[in-house]
Amino acid sequence: MPNYKSLNEQGYFVMDQLLQIIVIGAVTTLLLFYTTTVSTFLRATETHELQQYDQYWLELTELVHSASSVRQHFSTCSLIIETTSGLYRYDKLADRIRKTKDGLGYEPVLMKIESCTYRVNGNLLTATVKFTSGLEVRRETLLREAP
Secondary structure, three states: OOOOOOOOOOOOOHHHHHHHHHHHHHHHHHHHHHHHHHHHHHHHHOOHHHHHHHHHHHHHHHHHHOOOEEEEOOOOOEEEEEEOOEEEEEEEEOOEEEEEEOOEEEEEEEEOEEEEEEEEEOOEEEEEEEEOOOOEEEEEEEOOOOO
16 A cells, blocks of 8 residues: 655654653652642641531630630630530640530540630630640630620
8 A cells, every 4th residue: 555645744853852751750749749738738637637627616616605704714725615504614734635514524625735825805716726746826716795
C-alpha cells in the first residue's frame, strides 16, 4: 500500500518530545505539591484535640446562652454559670478542664490542657485553651443580656 504523506508532515522531533515531558513533569509536580499541602492542612485543622474542643465549646455556649449569670471564680481558669437547672462550674485541675453541677461530682471535659483562661468582659465571654501539644484555641461568645 502506498504511503500518502503530505509535504508538511514530518513527524515528531526530539525537541517536541522533550517539551511534552517537561510540561507533564511540571503539571505532575504541581499536583503533588497541591495534594500534600491540602492533606497537611486538613490534618492540622481536624485534630482530635480540636474536635474535643469543639464539643466542649458547643456545650459551654449552650449553657452560657441560657444562663442568668456568668462570672469568673477566683482564678482566670474557673467559670461559674448559673442557669435555671442548676449551678455549673468549669475549672482547670492538673492537665484537664472539669465540670461540676451543683457541686456534685466532677466530669472531665477537656484533657491534656497546659493552660486556660476565661474572661468575662461586659457582655462577652472569651475562652482560651492551650493544649500540651502546643495547639491554642481562642473563642468568643456573647452573653445573654440581663432582663
